[in-house]
Amino acid sequence: MNNQHNDNGQNEMTGAEIVIRALKDNGVEHIFGYPGGAVLPIYDELFQQEDVQHILVRHEQGAGHAAEGYARSTGKAGVLLVTSGPGATNAVTPLQDALMDSIPIVCITGQVPTTLIGSDAFQECDTVGITRPCTKHNWLVKDVNELAATIHEAFHVATTGRPGPVVVDIPKDIQFARGTYTPPQTAPRMSYQPKVQGDLERIKEAVAMMASAKRPVIYSGGGVINSGREASHLLRDLVDLTGFPITSTLMGLGAYPASGKNWLGMLGMHGTFEANMAMHDCDVMVCIGARFDDRITGRLDAFSPNSKKIHIDIDPSSLNKNVRVDVPILGDVGRVLEDLVRLWRATARADKAALKPWWEQIDQWRARDSLAYKPNSDVIMPQFAIQRLYEASKSKDVYITTEVGQHQMWAAQHFGFEEPNRWMTSGGLGTMGYGLPAALGVQIAHPDALVIDIAGDASVQMTMQEMSCAVQYEAPIKIFILNNQYMGMVRQWQQLLHGNRLSHSYTEAMPDFVLMAQAFGAHGIRCEKPGDLDDAIKEMIEVKKPVIFDCRVANLANCFPMIPSGKAHNEMLLPDEATDEAVASAIDAKGRELV
């Protein structure tokens, strides 16, 4: 009786204390946030403890992307803490970004006191209403005794099944109120039971289909990374066992090493010729943790017309959504691959001789060298800059983030990723401004690693303020800007679609990035000549400070190869064919409406 009393006494605390305790019990070491009126009680508790380190960003969007980078590079949930009203609305972009790329994020928002909800109080907004479509689930906590269980459930929902962002909205009076803390429990709610184990009969069917393939291809995606490191190992085993060629989406780079002999490079709109041609001409396609996104498939009615398709995905709504498949397998990629590899070992044998003509065909496509570009000794070609950066950093413990645009595609094409969780980019939502705060999040998780944001001059200005945060926490992130003075990808589309009328895609007043770095207390480097590049990159890597690297590249370079809109995988525009005239007529009138 006495004991029970004591336990109750220990577990009775304020809502703000419950929040911190729940974070600790869910293994949280770092959170990204910004204080404000409606979260002050939680900030007061943060002040009085040392287990959870808080990283003060300069804008809530930065907190969200930093949490995404943290999550993507560690496999753990990223956590952000923001205030009500504008704090919550500023977090909307990263929440949607995390939803589209399946990144586990727990966002805790302050809310006005329960008695004021609905009264248009100062800094009030309908946070759960606004974030409902951009989260996997969200909660408004109205009873302090349910707060702990809600936060535990939030972590569970964010990190299991298809991962995604969640929001817990906590009114200020609940943060002050006293209630009982309950520890994390294992029994999840009845209605949320993601299916992780694949159907064995379907997996057997897949093995049989793969064993009889003459022109197979594996197309893997971000789901392999999300499933954990073991899934990447199994994927590599599968490729070795079967001898199949493998390509990957933007999100899936690194699951299979770029140096692997079966690697075809990325597929899709800016994928390699060999990857897209293999997808088009294959007879068996094995899609693993990818979702047949429109940037991948191109023209749907001409997408891989003669193949049998196997699709492994944890989300039932991804199966048969855009493309009809022959063998859908619902389950966690890692678990399904475990069964698949085991069954292949037991029942099938790779017939490498049968695959020989297919590999010869692939080698012919490879010989096309679709990522080639014209070298230049006077100006730095952006592709060259990425290649030199790769050469200088590949032996190091390196993590790459990007913004969105041409530089992102060049990075995906020319930087070789050998391991999963090393590549952080905004794929689904395409959020300019993602890379700088994401790099910060990665660096906080891996303080001794080399973290580089491959950036564009336009994107990086969207979240540049977080340099101040990087300086404050001595996070030596390297912002490698491919500066061409344009919103390059916008301009490329204007050239393709809009008669070369470059409407507002040129930035006439560009800040001096070197002075800007100095203003933040960071280190600035400018490089304009190809011959100076290696030394400048070396300097960037060696400086023990955050760096902004202004890499002046050829202004009018465009990103090829490319599948123009409205075209199929076998109708790629290759760099050596991309004359001005070909570019201008690449997309016919019908394709123009589609973008």
Add this chain to the structure above:
Amino acid sequence: MNAQLQPTGSAYFIAKETEQLEAHTLSVLVDNEPGVLARVIGLFSGRGYNIDSLTVSETEHERHRSRITIVTRGTPHVLEQIKHQLERIVPVHRVVDLTVVAREKAHDRPLERELALVKVTGTGDDRVEALRLADAFRAQVIDANTEHFIFEITGRVSKIEQFVAIMQPLGLVEVCRTGVAAMNRGPDGM
């Protein structure tokens, strides 16, 4: 909405939709918690699906479970997507496409009933005719004075539509409908 206007897959290429639209009735069992209805209807508006009819009420008080009945229209492919998308919502326990189940059981379609309240005003012959027709449709008079009737009518959607149309020239002033409640024939539960 039909599949041509769906965002999925259209960013490159908008496929011509050749499949026929079908009306299906879905039963969705959910935890009755704040926001759950908003999640369901937000899914429909956000992804461009149709709602022809929506009915919701708590059906298991002790477990706080509600049953939502939705009549929607789409191609078979879109209807399958709707079901899977609904299943993704965290407080959703089960989604049953009653129309598909009815077909599997070789029934024509699920049992569907709707209730409507219909207010009609008038005097003289119109008033007599309204009452006579109401009797033919087995509608109950639940309120009346010398100038009006309020009829309560229950039945399939087509019957309600017909009754309302007939009352139009006889002084119809107000209609309130519950939306469709539905379940399948036979001894099996949902």
